[in-house]
Amino acid sequence: MSNKRENISMSVIRRLPRYYRFLGDLLKHGVTRISSRELSQRMGLTASQIRQDLNCFGGFGQQGYGYIVDQLYREIGKILGTDKRRRAILIGAGNLGRAIANHMAFETRGFDLIGIFDQNPNLIGQVIKGIPVQDSRGLEEFCSRNHPAVAVLCIPRESTHEMATRLTKLGIKGFWNFSHYDLSVHFPDAVIENVHLGDSLLTLSYRVSELERKE
Amino acid sequence: MSNKRENISMSVIRRLPRYYRFLGDLLKHGVTRISSRELSQRMGLTASQIRQDLNCFGGFGQQGYGYIVDQLYREIGKILGTDKRRRAILIGAGNLGRAIANHMAFETRGFDLIGIFDQNPNLIGQVIKGIPVQDSRGLEEFCSRNHPAVAVLCIPRESTHEMATRLTKLGIKGFWNFSHYDLSVHFPDAVIENVHLGDSLLTLSYRVSELERKE
DNA sequence: TAGATTGTTAATCGATTAACAATC
DNA sequence: TAGATTGTTAATCGATTAACAATC
Numbered sequence: 247m248s249n250k251r252e253n254i255s256m257s258v259i260r261r262l263p264r265y266y267r268f269l270g271d272l273l274k275h276g277v278t279r280i281s282s283r284e285l286s287q288r289m290g291l292t293a294s295q296i297r298q299d300l301n302c303f304g305g306f307g308q309q310g311y312g313y314i315v316d317q318l319y320r321e322i323g324k325i326l327g328t329d330k331r332r333r334a335i336l337i338g339a340g341n342l343g344r345a346i347a348n349h350m351a352f353e354t355r356g357f358d359l360i361g362i363f364d365q366n367p368n369l370i371g372q373v374i375k376g377i378p379v380q381d382s383r384g385l386e387e388f389c390s391r392n393h394p395a396v397a398v399l400c401i402p403r404e405s406t407h408e409m410a411t412r413l414t415k416l417g418i419k420g421f422w423n424f425s426h427y428d429l430s431v432h433f434p435d436a437v438i439e440n441v442h443l444g445d446s447l448l449t450l451s452y453r454v455s456e457l458e459r460k461e
Numbered sequence: 462m463s464n465k466r467e468n469i470s471m472s473v474i475r476r477l478p479r480y481y482r483f484l485g486d487l488l489k490h491g492v493t494r495i496s497s498r499e500l501s502q503r504m505g506l507t508a509s510q511i512r513q514d515l516n517c518f519g520g521f522g523q524q525g526y527g528y529i530v531d532q533l534y535r536e537i538g539k540i541l542g543t544d545k546r547r548r549a550i551l552i553g554a555g556n557l558g559r560a561i562a563n564h565m566a567f568e569t570r571g572f573d574l575i576g577i578f579d580q581n582p583n584l585i586g587q588v589i590k591g592i593p594v595q596d597s598r599g600l601e602e603f604c605s606r607n608h609p610a611v612a613v614l615c616i617p618r619e620s621t622h623e624m625a626t627r628l629t630k631l632g633i634k635g636f637w638n639f640s641h642y643d644l645s646v647h648f649p650d651a652v653i654e655n656v657h658l659g660d661s662l663l664t665l666s667y668r669v670s671e672l673e674r675k676e
Numbered sequence: 677t678a679g680a681t682t683g684t685t686a687a688t689c690g691a692t693t694a695a696c697a698a699t700c
Numbered sequence: 701t702a703g704a705t706t707g708t709t710a711a712t713c714g715a716t717t718a719a720c721a722a723t724c
Contacts, residue, residue: 496680496681496682497681497682498681508681512681512682512683512684513683513684515683516682516683516684520682520683522681522682522683523681523682524680524681524682524683525679525680525681525682526680526681526682527680527681527682528682
């Protein structure tokens, strides 16, 4: 069943979390069964696409019946890796870093935030979500002891490249990158998930302008 | 020149901020001229795509020469609307809201943050980036007086739908939505830019798992 | 002029949608 | 069994890439 997945396209992968979110919501509302057609209407896409997407990973439905919400939810969770426990560290305890640490439910998504680092002496020692901010200089020792798999980068653009190089050497395999720096171009082999908030805001700007042009 | 743009595809639009970012960087480094080929290598895409993309909006290059960085940068800025002044308000002064208000350079992207709102009495009155947090109940009056065009939503999932309905009535045309709620499905006519941080983290989780599977 | 590089058309590739046989 | 809905193949649509004539 799960050996089907080879070369799943990015378009499909990026839809999975959304399916997961909608199914979780249905589950919470006590819906036990759903057809691709009904789910498609709720999500604003085609039933065909949903069936196509899900069948990249296996046949989770029953012909003539549909999908069992609870079962599908858990299957997608497994596909996404929410059942794993991966250690994550966060670099940069500024405004954004603190907000991410406090706000993000890492645990429900398969991650354990085990360390927060910064180089600013004023921030070192502060406790965020029960985790004390450590001096970045201690990264090497911390990583060799605790083996985090993933790093959340909330640092300025300028220091991102160097930090990523350093962390790659320490065994970090995945980056959740909030800096306005295109890591992916320079680290083609690492798993990099960029959150370019600035780009997102500019897209909004474009689309609002477009709206005005139409009027 | 700018009357060319009709039905630009989302794929193109989403690449524009990235071009803008790279060109800004070249500019800062004193590069005056660049060919589509060189830019493509730096950005990790094809020269063909760059030329194709830019020509959706006009012929900004010179045959045999390439593009003048400074000029192209400003053209794309205009396309994105960074030269406009749009009023924005932020709803929800929790962890995330505060971080966005403090961290985001709204000004350089065509937006002026003119108000911050929350319903929590402990937050009301606090000053964030020189802007005092106001009681959400005052939204109606504030909007009829100041006419903001865009709202940044940093509120819980549950209150998002109601708040968007309310803000739409107050003339808000665009939403920068940080809540885990799919506004776009329910407000098909509004301009909505979702930042689903949870989805992004789950995508990272999937891709890290994938990496392990391959080993 | 010769060389370089654009703008643009045509070819290819991939993703989405439609259709339908399989089957619960 | 009849009706419903999946899984899957085929058709369509759109986006990316290649090619090349136009031109600086």
